[in-house]
Amino acid sequence: MDATTLTAFADLMSDDLTIPVGTDIDTPANLGQFLARARAVDDDRELLAVAAAVLRLRNVADYSVAATCAAIERVGLPARKHVRSGAAILSELGAAPAVAYRAARLGQAIVDENLVSVIRGLRDGAVSAEQSDAVASGVGHVTGRVELPDDDRRKIVNSLMVQTSPARVREKARAWAIKLAPVEPVDGVVPVAERDDLNEMTLNRTDDGRVAVTIDFDIVAAEELSAALDPLTRPVPEPDGSADRRSAKRRRADAMAQVIRTYLSHSERPESGGVLPHVTLSVPAAVVMNGQVLDSVVGQTISIPIAAAGDDTAEDDTAVPWLGFGGPISPRTAELIMCEASVALALLDEHGVPLNVGREKRLFTPGIRKALVLRDRGCAFPGCGLPPSWCDGHHVDHWEHGGVTSLDNGVLLCRRHHTVIHHGGWEVFIGRDRQPWFVPPADPDHPKRRREPIRSNARRTLTSLPGAA
Structure with a gap:
C-alpha cells in the first residue's frame, strides 16, 4: 500500500466513521449515523463490538505511526529537514509532543528482539500504544539495574504485558527490579542506590499549565537535595501566631522553588544584592x-x-x-x-x-538593598523572618505603575509572602515611621470590619494589642 492508497483509505474511513454535515441521522447509512441514533439496550452489544473494533484500529494505526517514525530516523530524513528527530517531524505534522515522542520510543522497540511479543500485540491491535510504551520502559527500568539472561527477560516482558494499566506496569517493573537486585553487590559493581547513571527527571506540563516533576536520584544527590531543602521546610507561623497551615508537601515544594531561585539569582553575585x-x-x-x-x-x-x-x-x-x-x-x-x-x-x-x-x-541597587536588610532584617511579612539572602525586593508602589526604586518604596519578602502580597489579598505600605506595615485581606464574613495594619516581622512585640505582629 503506497501513500496514495493509504490516503484514499483514510478518506474512506473518515466518510464511514463520521456524519457529513446536513445528513439525516435517521437513515443509518454509515457507522457515524448508527452511533448518533444508537438506542439503549437494543444496541448495547453492537456498541461494545464497535468500541472494541475502533480501539483495535487505533492500536494498529499507532503501530504504523511508530514504524513510520523508525523509518524516518533510519533514512536520515530529520537531518535533511533540519530538525532534531523523527518525533520533531511528527510534531510539525500535527502530533502532540507526547504522542510523537512515544511513537519514537516504540519505533526503537520495533527493532528490539526482546520486545517482539509487545510489538506483535500492538501490531495486531490487541495492546495499546500506551501499554506497549509502558512495558518497553519497564523492561528498560529492570535491565538498567540488573543483568538479565534472555529467559528472565522474556518472563518479565510476559508478566508486564498482563498488567491492567500502564501505572500497574510501572509498579510491576519496580517490583521486579527490587526482587532481582543482588543483596550484596558484586565486587567492583556500584550498588543501584549509588549509580548516578540511573538518575532521571521528568517535567510534564498539565492541562492547566502547571508542571508535574518526578525525580529519581542516587542516594548522594538525594542527600544533597535533602540538605538543601531541610532548613527551608520548617513551619512558619501565620501572622496571628497560629501554626503554619501549609502541608508538608506544600512546604517542600516552596523550599524547592526557593533553592532554584537562589541558585539562579546568586550565581557570582555579591551578598549585597x-x-x-x-x-x-x-x-x-x-x-x-x-x-x-x-x-x-x-x-x-x-x-x-x-x-x-x-x-x-x-x-x-x-x-x-x-x-x-x-x-x-x-x-x-x-x-x-x-x-x-x-x-x-x-x-x-x-x-x-x-x-x-x-x-x-x-531595580534595587546594592546600596538600597543593604538599607532594606538593615531595616527589615529578612522577610518583613509578619511571623516569617526568612534571612535576607532568600528574599526578593518588592516595590510597594509597583515599578511598572510609576513607583520609584528607593528605601521608602521597598520591602524584603520571601517568595511565598511576595506571592501572598500579589495574589492573596494582603497589602503592604510604608507608614509615617518609614517602616513597612501589612494589611490582611478583608474578612468575607465581616466585609466592613476594619482591616487593622500589622507591624513587620522585625518589629514583632509580645503584646496582644491589635496590630501587633
Missing part, C-alpha cells in the same frame, strides 16, 4: 497593566497606539505575557516577577515583533 537575569518575560504591547504598558528601559509608558487585550481592535485578543519556558501567565504574576529585577524583559508589539529585548533591569 546584585542579580543576574534568570527569567525571560515577553510582554505584548497589547497587554495593559492597570492602564499602563511596561517599558523595558525606564519603566514608563510608551507613546504608541495600542489596544487593550480583548478589545475588538486588537490584533490578538488573547495577548498575554509569556515566560520563556512556562508559557502564558497573568498580568498580576508578571507584576510579581517584575518586582525582583532578575528578568530579561522583552516588550513585543501586537504582531509579536520585539520592541526591546534583553535589557537587564536591576
